[in-house]
Amino acid sequence: MSWGRVLRRSLTMKRFFKNIILALTTAAVLLVVWHLFWGRLVPFSGMFIGFKDVGSEQVIVFFHDDREEARAVAALARSLLPEAALTLGILRGRTVEIVLCKTEEEYRRFTGSSTRFVTIDGRIFVSPRAMADAKSGVIHLRAYLAHELAHAILAQNRSVTALLRFPAWLDEGLATSAAGQIGLDGYFDEDAVCAWVREGRAVTPSDYVRHGSHAASIAALPENDRYHFLYSEFALFVRDLMEQGGRGRFLGYLEEVNKGADWREAFVRTYSAAPDEALAEVLARICAEDSAKAKPHGAKKGRFPGL
Ligand SMILES: [Zn+2]
16 A cells, blocks of 8 residues: 555544544533433523423422412412521522423423422422322322422532532431421321331431432332331431420531531531431330330330341
């Protein structure tokens, strides 16, 4: 092969690879743009193409067709905000955005979730199933919205350092307790939590640091009621920390962790006990009271395997 041909061939190859890289880069950019406007990055971009909106400085609801429904959701959320802010000891920052999705497909495309509600980056996404269940009385919209508002307000005030460090047990325990969901809409009440605890099913905070944790203690729980138990168990813990340990102390701990402190170390500093042991102590106490209530005549104190 002559040097001329070699040079020509190498130039052709160079052009070929250049075109491939250009095509791949264009495809990647188009993919990101698609996700920003129509896909999984919408919760972060906050660009809701094709939605209408109603609301105020405090709450904006994005919707497709039903303006009255959107107005009602905005009014309900606004009415819940003062109490949520008070419970969390946080003055709100950003406007709360609530997105009413039209189809389950749209909800899944934006959130990747199959739950009724999910809060991502401080924005609340509502599935059509959630609104249908609320209308038919299967769930209390007020309680679910209060739960998501707690997530949203906390997330809006979270530092970048805390984004990956804020533990799921605290997030869900606090939201469930703040929304008054213990014993509501399928969430276990105190007696039901204690019944499972006595069967050795208690889950420690260390086992639920990440949402969707696959820790053995969680995987062992019956699938249908797993989260109804788990969220109530941590809600009882949070409620007890607030009531017995003092609200101010709890809010100080919450603020530290929301600013990025290590949740275990901050807990030990605040309560002079490790979180897992503290939960075991709380469950032992409330479940002993619970069993004393159930069997008032000379009943023995309950035993709590697994604590
Ligand atoms: Zn939640």
